[in-house]
Amino acid sequence: MSMAADPTRPEYRAAGTDLSERRRSGVSRGALLDVAAPAGVEPTPDGGLRLGALTTIAALAADPAIRAGYPGLAAAAAGLATPQIRRMATLGGNIAQRNRCWYFRNPDIACLKKGADACPARAGNALYAVAFDSAPCVAPHPSTLAAALLAYDARLDTNQRRDAPIAEALGDGRAASAETALRPGELITAVALPAPASNERAFYKRAIGRAHAEWPLVELVLRASVEGGVFAGLRLVAGGVAPVPLRLQAAEAAALGKPATATTFAAAAAAAIEGANPLPQSRYKLDLLQGLVLDLLEQAASQG
Numbered sequence: 001m002s003m004a005a006d007p008t009r010p011e012y013r014a015a016g017t018d019l020s021e022r023r024r025s026g027v028s029r030g031a032l033l034d035v036a037a038p039a040g041v042e043p044t045p046d047g048g049l050r051l052g053a054l055t056t057i058a059a060l061a062a063d064p065a066i067r068a069g070y071p072g073l074a075a076a077a078a079g080l081a082t083p084q085i086r087r088m089a090t091l092g093g094n095i096a097q098r099n100r101c102w103y104f105r106n107p108d109i110a111c112l113k114k115g116a117d118a119c120p121a122r123a124g125n126a127l128y129a130v131a132f133d134s135a136p137c138v139a140p141h142p143s144t145l146a147a148a149l150l151a152y153d154a155r156l157d158t159n160q161r162r163d164a165p166i167a168e169a170l171g172d173g174r175a176a177s178a179e180t181a182l183r184p185g186e187l188i189t190a191v192a193l194p195a196p197a198s199n200e201r202a203f204y205k206r207a208i209g210r211a212h213a214e215w216p217l218v219e220l221v222l223r224a225s226v227e228g229g230v231f232a233g234l235r236l237v238a239g240g241v242a243p244v245p246l247r248l249q250a251a252e253a254a255a256l257g258k259p260a261t262a263t264t265f266a267a268a269a270a271a272a273i274e275g276a277n278p279l280p281q282s283r284y285k286l287d288l289l290q291g292l293v294l295d296l297l298e299q300a301a302s303q304g
């Protein structure tokens with residue numbers, strides 16, 4: 001077993017909504033280090049915002065400056081988990097939470113993220129697995145906020161790096177023992193958002209297996225600006241489909257500079273699954289992803 005996958009290594013605890021479940025089952029059993037980081041939302045000199053890592057998800061969802069300038073993030077925060085979880089759970093804990101794969105969560109089953117040399121889901125039940133299969137482990141990245149923060153070009157401060165693009169901290173999903181590229185002992189202290197774009201609208205939508213209290217099957221954050229009936233700016237980030245939140249660059253390219261019409265929506269939805277290589281059981285996620293792309297582009301176009 002690699003050192004990094006050692007279940008007895010020390011772990012940070014924020015609100016513990018993810019961690020305590022893993023500790024109850026014995027998947028995680030190291031020493032606990034309570035997170036020391038700020039909570040709250042502050043303006044920055046460049047017109048952006050700085051979010052303390054201990055800010056609760058409910059506080060993010062309700063914050064007037066986030067709702068006004070980063071509505072895709074506010075909607076993602078308001079749409080995840082349950083009111084009870086959102087009131088307790090923190091920004092840093094959401095980004096760094098561990099995956100939801102039932103093989104990983106079961107203390108009696110060996111898996112890659114627990115130091116074994118194979119992913120049991122590949123030959124087993126992969127219903128909730130990735131549809132862009134780009135890492136040895138097939139669990140999708142669990143963080144809704146990470147997808148929204150990637151869509152807004154957020155940057156992270158940790159106790160080991162300053163002002164790092166969130167994509168760098170998330171990594172490529174191939175880390176042996178985490179769903180991020182955070183190093184052992186690395187603590188997220190704050191997240192910075194650049195100044196909000198003007199004339200932009202943003203939306204968040206999830207495809208779900210049941211009405212509430214569940215991680216989404218697929219989720220999508222969209223930022224768009226429409227000028228003169230044409231998509232002048234577009235950012236699409238999907239969750240639930242890849243080992244890290246996935247920017248849908250081919251879909252963005254298919255719609256940018258094009259009229260905000262059904263033909264463009266369809267071209268972007270077709271491009272959204274470029275490069276997908278689902279497992280047989282996760283192929284359905286591609287239909288869900290295309291449906292979300294169509295829905296949100298339509299919504300962006302109709303709210304002009």
Ligand SMILES: Cc1cc2nc3c(=O)[nH]c(=O)nc-3n(C[C@H](O)[C@H](O)[C@H](O)COP(=O)(O)OP(=O)(O)OC[C@H]3O[C@@H](n4cnc5c(N)ncnc54)[C@H](O)[C@@H]3O)c2cc1C
Nearest residue numbers: 012014015016017018019081089090092093094096144188
């Ligand atoms: C029913 C249900 C539905 C849910 N649905 C969703 C959903 O749709 N989308 C979604 O994103 N989440 C969902 N969640 C998960 C929930 O959002 C997370 O459990 C929560 O955000 C974790 O935050 P926390 O503060 O409790 O973290 P903790 O449980 O304290 O920590 C989680 C992990 O992050 C590490 N950590 C914590 N803070 C930091 C930090 N500052 N720096 C580095 N590492 C840190 C810890 O060591 C631990 O490994 C759901 C949870 C439940 C129970």
